[in-house]
Amino acid sequence: MRSPVAVLLVIASAAGFGPGCVADPFGLAGGTIEWQVRESEHFVYHYQADDPAAYPWHNPMELPDGSLFLPEEHTADESVAVYLEAYETWYSGLADLFGSGLDERVAVYVYSSGTQKLWLGQSASGGAIDVQRIDGGGPAVHSSTGVHSHELVHVFQSQHVDAPVVWMEGQAVALGDGWVELIGEGPYFSRSQRPNLPLAGVEGHGIPYIEGETTAGLVFFPVHRIAAMVLGMPDPEYELLPEHVHPDMRPSSMTSAGSTLTVEFALPYALGGSLVHYLVLTHGWERYIEVLGRLGTTTMAGEDTGSVFRDVYGVELEQIEDEWLSFLESQPSEFWDAPVSVIPLPEGS
Numbered sequence: 001m002r003s004p005v006a007v008l009l010v011i012a013s014a015a016g017f018g019p020g021c022v023a024d025p026f027g028l029a030g031g032t033i034e035w036q037v038r039e040s041e042h043f044v045y046h047y048q049a050d051d052p053a054a055y056p057w058h059n060p061m062e063l064p065d066g067s068l069f070l071p072e073e074h075t076a077d078e079s080v081a082v083y084l085e086a087y088e089t090w091y092s093g094l095a096d097l098f099g100s101g102l103d104e105r106v107a108v109y110v111y112s113s114g115t116q117k118l119w120l121g122q123s124a125s126g127g128a129i130d131v132q133r134i135d136g137g138g139p140a141v142h143s144s145t146g147v148h149s150h151e152l153v154h155v156f157q158s159q160h161v162d163a164p165v166v167w168m169e170g171q172a173v174a175l176g177d178g179w180v181e182l183i184g185e186g187p188y189f190s191r192s193q194r195p196n197l198p199l200a201g202v203e204g205h206g207i208p209y210i211e212g213e214t215t216a217g218l219v220f221f222p223v224h225r226i227a228a229m230v231l232g233m234p235d236p237e238y239e240l241l242p243e244h245v246h247p248d249m250r251p252s253s254m255t256s257a258g259s260t261l262t263v264e265f266a267l268p269y270a271l272g273g274s275l276v277h278y279l280v281l282t283h284g285w286e287r288y289i290e291v292l293g294r295l296g297t298t299t300m301a302g303e304d305t306g307s308v309f310r311d312v313y314g315v316e317l318e319q320i321e322d323e324w325l326s327f328l329e330s331q332p333s334e335f336w337d338a339p340v341s342v343i344p345l346p347e348g349s
């Protein structure tokens with residue numbers, strides 16, 4: 001859920017609006033876009049091959065197996081086949097992780113033109129999910145990239161678990177948001193779709209990346225490095241804009257009932273992504289999935305965050321956070337020496 005639109009959708013469904021009151025932020029009901037459609041076992045893929053500027057036909061992508069796919073060497077049809085195969089790889093890994101697949105096939109909509117991208121928060125790399133569709137169909141992923149694993153993680157979450165935003169975005173970032181490379185002047189990026197944590201059927205894994213505003217411009221960092229900066233730890237090279245620095249913020253303070261929206265939209269991505277990646281790397285998936293399943297937010301039955309972590313991990317969440325802070329302070333070279341992508345500030349700013 002990368003755009004404000006997605007957050008509104010979640011709020012709308014969580015508030016329990018009745019049938020007939022569904023959002024249509026992507027204008028699908030009017031049928032204004034002539035989609036080409038290709039289907040696989042678990043996906044119905046909507047795209048437009050006739051837009052020469054579209055991301056999926058030009059920009060390299062690191063696939064789940066770590067190989068680099070260069071769409072310019074392929075026809076649109078061939079590229080869609082590769083993207084669907086990558087989605088299917090993610091699907092089987094996520095089905096294994098969450099314990100079962102999805103009830104319905106996932107509709108994927110790949111937007112290409114500038115006007116369409118406005119629906120995605122004017123972001124070339126943004127995406128959103130839609131679980132309450134105007135046409136009554138199954139869950140949908142809306143994106144401008146050929147594959148968008150972060151959003152597919154949310155689709156699986158939407159049918160299996162229901163935890164506060166920081167733990168849901170944390171998992172989506174920790175698992176699905178990979179290395180981003182600036183291609184020329186942009187605005188497009190090569191975004192890795194390689195899982196950053198162990199996932200069934202995928203060999204090895206990559207590093208989670210997210211972007212942050214620094215004094216040098218917009219920078220795509222490994223998530224642990226940007227989390228350290230958000231928490232006010234000195235970085236050897238970059239400085240986050242001061243309004244993004246929150247030394248006293250912790251994931252545990254973002255998870256009390258009713259406080260799923262925090263002081264800054266990006267905090268659940270940076271801090272949640274970093275802590276979840278650290279937690280799963282050190283303690284494995286099983287316990288984290290149990291935590292997610294027990295932290296319900298839309299029913300009064302949701303358990304207290306502290307007691308869930310204490311019960312599952314055998315220690316207080318604050319102690320886990322202290323260990324995570326020590327890990328960040330040690331600036332592990334795997335993450336601090338990893339390359340970053342910089343989009344410089346515009347001239348004169």
Ligand SMILES: [Zn+2]
Binds near residue numbers: 001150172
């Ligand atoms: Zn998200």
